[in-house]
Amino acid sequence: MSDLILFWHRRDLRISDNTGLAAARQRTQKVVGVFCLDPNILERDDVAPVRVTYMIGCLQQLQQRYAQVGSQLLILQGEPREAIPALATALSAKAVFWNWDVEPYSQVRDRDIIESLKEKGIQVLEENWDQILHSPDDIFTGSNQPYTVFTPFWRNWSSKPKAAPAETLKNVEGLSEQELQTAKQASAIALPTAKDLGFSWENGLVIEPGEAAAGERLEQFCHRAIEEYKEQRNFPAYDGTSQLSAALKFGAIGIRRVWAATVEAMENTRSDEAQTSIRAWQQELAWREFYQHAMYHFPELEQGAYRQQFKNFPYENNEEYFQAWCEGRTGYPIVDAAMRQMNNIGWMHNRCRMIVANFLTKDLLIDPRLGEKYFYQRLIDGDLSANNGGWQWSASSGMDPKPIRIFNPASQAQKFDPEGEYIREWLPELRSFDTEELLSGNISKRDRAAVDYPNPIVDHKIQQRQFKVIYQQQKEL
Numbered sequence: 228m229s230d231l232i233l234f235w236h237r238r239d240l241r242i243s244d245n246t247g248l249a250a251a252r253q254r255t256q257k258v259v260g261v262f263c264l265d266p267n268i269l270e271r272d273d274v275a276p277v278r279v280t281y282m283i284g285c286l287q288q289l290q291q292r293y294a295q296v297g298s299q300l301l302i303l304q305g306e307p308r309e310a311i312p313a314l315a316t317a318l319s320a321k322a323v324f325w326n327w328d329v330e331p332y333s334q335v336r337d338r339d340i341i342e343s344l345k346e347k348g349i350q351v352l353e354e355n356w357d358q359i360l361h362s363p364d365d366i367f368t369g370s371n372q373p374y375t376v377f378t379p380f381w382r383n384w385s386s387k388p389k390a391a392p393a394e395t396l397k398n399v400e401g402l403s404e405q406e407l408q409t410a411k412q413a414s415a416i417a418l419p420t421a422k423d424l425g426f427s428w429e430n431g432l433v434i435e436p437g438e439a440a441a442g443e444r445l446e447q448f449c450h451r452a453i454e455e456y457k458e459q460r461n462f463p464a465y466d467g468t469s470q471l472s473a474a475l476k477f478g479a480i481g482i483r484r485v486w487a488a489t490v491e492a493m494e495n496t497r498s499d500e501a502q503t504s505i506r507a508w509q510q511e512l513a514w515r516e517f518y519q520h521a522m523y524h525f526p527e528l529e530q531g532a533y534r535q536q537f538k539n540f541p542y543e544n545n546e547e548y549f550q551a552w553c554e555g556r557t558g559y560p561i562v563d564a565a566m567r568q569m570n571n572i573g574w575m576h577n578r579c580r581m582i583v584a585n586f587l588t589k590d591l592l593i594d595p596r597l598g599e600k601y602f603y604q605r606l607i608d609g610d611l612s613a614n615n616g617g618w619q620w621s622a623s624s625g626m627d628p629k630p631i632r633i634f635n636p637a638s639q640a641q642k643f644d645p646e647g648e649y650i651r652e653w654l655p656e657l658r659s660f661d662t663e664e665l666l667s668g669n670i671s672k673r674d675r676a677a678v679d680y681p682n683p684i685v686d687h688k689i690q691q692r693q694f695k696v697i698y699q700q701q702k703e704l
């Protein structure tokens with residue numbers, strides 16, 4: 228009889244191109260998946276119902292994938308420090324394998340679990356990276372330090388050879404009926420719905436969950452849109468980006484497969500423009516890794532600003548302004564359209580994420596951590612490292628050599644939504660206004676009142692001046 232290896236899935240909800248799972252299969256034929264619904268994560272106050280709904284959809288599909296290859300995915304609910312070792316002991320598993328994560332909570336939890344498993348004589352697969360193309364310990368500066376600036380990171384990271392996709396799990400042996408009973412006694416449960424877990428999301432998913440859908444999305448994107456990415460990526464009314472962020476967050480797709488698809492796209496074109504576009508998309512994948520490496524090396528980023536000037540920045544944190552921003556009622560059409568997009572579908576275009584984050588911190592003088600949390604409570608792709616990195620970049624508090632970057636909402640709208648299509652889509656009350664009015668925000672008080680659209684809550688010119696004054700004072704402290 229083969230030894231049993233339990234494979235603990237966390238943010239790698241797939242059986243293809245999964246490095247830890249492939250390593251388990253190399254050691255034994257009997258590989259069984261397990262996923263633990265962790266109250267330390269699910270009971271926090273920043274969980275987005277849309278994200279849980281997407282995750283449960285991925286788990287449903289993962290269960291089917293395991294069944295197709297002859298095994299099972301077990302579901303546990305409870306503190307993983309207890310649940311994982313208890314299940315492994317009950318099933319006399321030889322080993323528990325999983326892929327590593329950069330997040331501070333995971334790092335601490337995993338070390339505890341390794342200790343507990345080793346005490347029980349159960350083997351583990353240590354330091355196996357899967358969600359990123361390079362380990363955070365492989366990309367260092369010439370003086371052996373982690374990078375804190377993206378451009379040299381990108382140069383180094385992109386010059387390194389990338390691994391090919393890992394073998395898809397196949398021909399495995401699952402648990403016997405009797406072992407399944409044992410697993411149930413050791414607390415394995417049926418997969419609950421998001422509602423069972425207390426998360427209600429009525430608006431449907433704009434991004435289909437699961438490995439198959441993520442694979443199709445990648446194929447479609449790399450077939451054509453990737454060649455125009457550089458041109459189209461900044462226009463929120465246009466479907467010019469991959470929308471793979473949720474799949475990458477939960478690992479419904481493997482990053483090596485994604486990279487291989489970009490290399491193939493590059494080989495399939497001779498056009499310089501297309502190649503530049505493909506390179507631009509590869510660079511976004513590198514941003515994702517840059518932020519993950521940063522979180523791994525500087526876990527304090529989770530708590531707040533990286534740059535000294537912003538550690539005690541005297542944000543005003545006006546409660547009414549914050550509410551207006553959350554609801555998409557600031558009176559600045561491009562900002563409000565973006566916030567309503569996220570509130571409605573759980574996803575927001577990258578250009579708009581930058582605009583609203585900049586507006587919250589530089590115009591409303593509100594602490595980026597409040598915005599970061601609100602995003603995390605709403606986004607289908609909410610990811611600690613990317614969200615934190617994006618907020619710190621927008622607030623100018625992070626690892627970014629440019630000191631301050633202030634966006635003018637009207638110029639942003641004029642440049643990136645020139646026909647006002649995006650604004651009209653998400654602010655139906657403004658549909659009948661002229662494009663010029665929508666973009667500049669020059670709409671009279673009377674016209675705003677007539678369609679119940681608010682007046683601007685602040686004056687951009689005054690606020691950005693105020694921000695600069697405070698910033699200067701902080702620098703001189």
Ligand code: FAD
Nearest residue numbers: 468469470471472511515577580608609610613614617618
């Ligand atoms: P594409 O343009 O197709 O990019 C491909 C992939 O690269 C994305 O799926 C994503 O995994 C990665 N990526 C792209 N841009 C970035 C970036 N700037 N930083 C890190 N990774 C990137 N992304 C998240 O995945 N989760 C978040 O919680 C998140 N919060 C953000 C908050 C702010 C304030 C900002 C400015 C950006 C945030 N981003 C976040 C990054 C980016 O907005 C999204 O990854 C992107 O909009 C997702 O759409 P896409 O999959 O079509 O991206």
